[in-house]
Amino acid sequence: AVEDCDAHLLNLNVTADSDYDMSNRLIVELRVNHRNPSAIARSIERYGYEVVDFETGAANEDDETARRRLDELIHYLEL
Secondary structure, X not given: OOHHHOOOEEEEEXXXXXXXXXXXXXXXXXXXXXXXOHHHHHHHHHOOOOOOOOOOOOHHHHHHHHXXXXXXXXXXHHO
């Protein structure tokens, strides 16, 4: 499901769900190299899995870093 969205799996954590002691539920945490994980979440749901939550990460920080570096490059080229 992750590769269907042109993303790569970076990390996988599997833990038992402590809220359901008698069930065989597992919590699977995926870390992917994609800025918008909503497409990956939809793809995983199509395979019948329940997506509890997903985070978008630091996309805004990445944009700010790129903007700052571009400004520094332009300043350097104007010297």
